Amino acid sequence: MGTPHSPRSDTRARIIEVSLELFSEQGYEQTSLREIADRLGVTKAALYYHFKTKDDIVLGIVERMAAPIDETIAWGRTQAWSPEMRDELIRRFADGMAERAPLLRFFHENQPALRESPAGLAFRERIITMMQLVHGPQASFQDRLRAAMTLFTIHSSMFLLQQDAKDCDRPENVWGEKPPVADLDEALEAARTVALEVGGRITHPAPPAPPAPAPARP
Structure with a gap:
């Protein structure tokens, strides 16, 4: 079992971080496990070791x-x-x-x-x-x-x-003001x-x- 500072928990944290980046950039449905693995620089099999599906990753998030x-x-x-x-x-x-x-x-x-x-x-x-x-x-x-x-x-x-x-670049709102x-x-x-x-x-x-x-x- 991984501990808070074990390599396994560090890898899971990195997967969560990178997945959230990709989901934010491309959308959840448009992001594949292959793209997550590529961004991480690992094989798809290595990703599967920690998370089997995208739903598992989101649950981890x-x-x-x-x-x-x-x-x-x-x-x-x-x-x-x-x-x-x-x-x-x-x-x-x-x-x-x-x-x-x-x-x-x-x-x-x-x-x-x-x-x-x-x-x-x-x-x-x-x-x-x-x-x-x-x-x-x-x-x-x-x-x-x-x-x-x-x-x-x-x-x-x-x-x-x-x-x-x-x-922030919009000059004013409907009241003719630029809100702080x-x-x-x-x-x-x-x-x-x-x-x-x-x-x-x-x-x-x-x-x-x-x-x-x-x-x-x-």
Whole structure:
């Protein structure tokens, strides 16, 4: 079995890195295992030793880049729900955003091919679990929606940042303005702030007070 610093794990990490590059350049469906092997400078048989299919590679990408989500979920499962626990979940989820950005961009650009793939389903399950931890038990539909929007806010910050980079040469927007372009740190801080504002509206009503004891009969 490979260890975190073994040659095998290093090779798997390199395969994941190169595959993500090619998927981003050409699209998932247009990239073959042969092209991945050629970019790596290895034989197709050597690639098969680590990953049998492209789906296996994508699942490896998800497992690697979603590791901070798994850690946050594991922590959340040990906590009783409270506003403080909710906010800490949101902060931890936001803190891993920069590492997940390439994965989100990859899924966004290859949605038709990946929507029902094992990797797509695995990532979706993680997000659903995060939503449930954020909104807590016995949540109303409104609070479930707020939890979904909280996570969506964090992910949207990366798409907005990417769009700003593409539009940097555009002279003005529909309002006749040239919007300021944020850097990565500013985008992450904005995402954390807005997500906490939305998530802060998820509140559970206090449990009802126990009924008063019946008056003693004379």
